[in-house]
Amino acid sequence: MGGTERAHGLAGSVGILCDDRYGQDALNAATGRGWWIGRPVELPGSNPVTFDHGRSVGTTLLAWPAEHVAKLLVQYHPDDAIETRLENEAQIRTLYDAVQASGHELLLEIIPPKSMPREEDTVYRALKRLYNLDIYPEWWKLEPMSAAQWRAIDALIAERDPHCRGVVMLGLDASIDSLAEGFAASNELYAELSAKSPKFKKIYENWRPFRNEEILWFRVCEGSFDNFMARMSAANKL
Numbered sequence: 001m002g003g004t005e006r007a008h009g010l011a012g013s014v015g016i017l018c019d020d021r022y023g024q025d026a027l028n029a030a031t032g033r034g035w036w037i038g039r040p041v042e043l044p045g046s047n048p049v050t051f052d053h054g055r056s057v058g059t060t061l062l063a064w065p066a067e068h069v070a071k072l073l074v075q076y077h078p079d080d081a082i083e084t085r086l087e088n089e090a091q092i093r094t095l096y097d098a099v100q101a102s103g104h105e106l107l108l109e110i111i112p113p114k115s116m117p118r119e120e121d122t123v124y125r126a127l128k129r130l131y132n133l134d135i136y137p138e139w140w141k142l143e144p145m146s147a148a149q150w151r152a153i154d155a156l157i158a159e160r161d162p163h164c165r166g167v168v169m170l171g172l173d174a175s176i177d178s179l180a181e182g183f184a185a186s187n188e189l190y191a192e193l194s195a196k197s198p199k200f201k202k203i204y205e206n207w208r209p210f211r212n213e214e215i216l217w218f219r220v221c222e223g224s225f226d227n228f229m230a231r232m233s234a235a236n237k238l
Contacts, residue, residue, distance in 0.1 A: 014210065017071065017168075021052070031065050038071040038107050038139075038168075039064070041095065047075040047113065048087035051095075058098035069139065070099050073109040077116045078125040089133060096135050109141035109170065124152050131160040141168040144182015150189045 015036030018026050030037055041057055043050045049072065051057045061070065072095050076088050092108065099106045110126050112118050123142060142153070157164045169186055194201040 039068045061102040069105045071107040075113045077112040105138040107139035108137040138165045147185040
């Protein structure tokens, strides 16, 4: 990735999401290079969400480099059972207050539980609810949506938090068709934003060639590992 960064003049335009459970070496290598670094704090699979290294997430952040972005995945639905929703909101508030004190940026990853019905405006209402609680993350991470849903989200963010840094699109285990629809809708929205905002256009035009080169890297370095783990899973060796 460093070679791609240099070849395309992408200094300051490279980003990774990496945890310290399996990726500490990668975190160490990426830190100090001017890359955007998102770092999870949640215990994987927890709902209501709990923090990976104990309740005192503020203490955890004290040991982090200032450039690391705290990423919290929450299985959040605005119509969830009141106890679950309030617990998730309390945990989000705890982390939000902690990053305000530590100076780290915050990325909130909002995924409605698959066990609950999802309407066109579910994610929109989830974000609006959190804004109503005076929670303003620098970044959101959201699943693929239709172009109409993205426009509604874009309008909400512009209205409630014009200083928001952006939205990262989540892939997770979505089907190829779902990802393709979300990818097309995102590209449509990016084109609209590029036409309206010279600043966004500059970032987007630099990011696109990096994305294209990044595909080659992950096909070689990550694809082989993913195939190996799939074989181990099929053989009951995990």
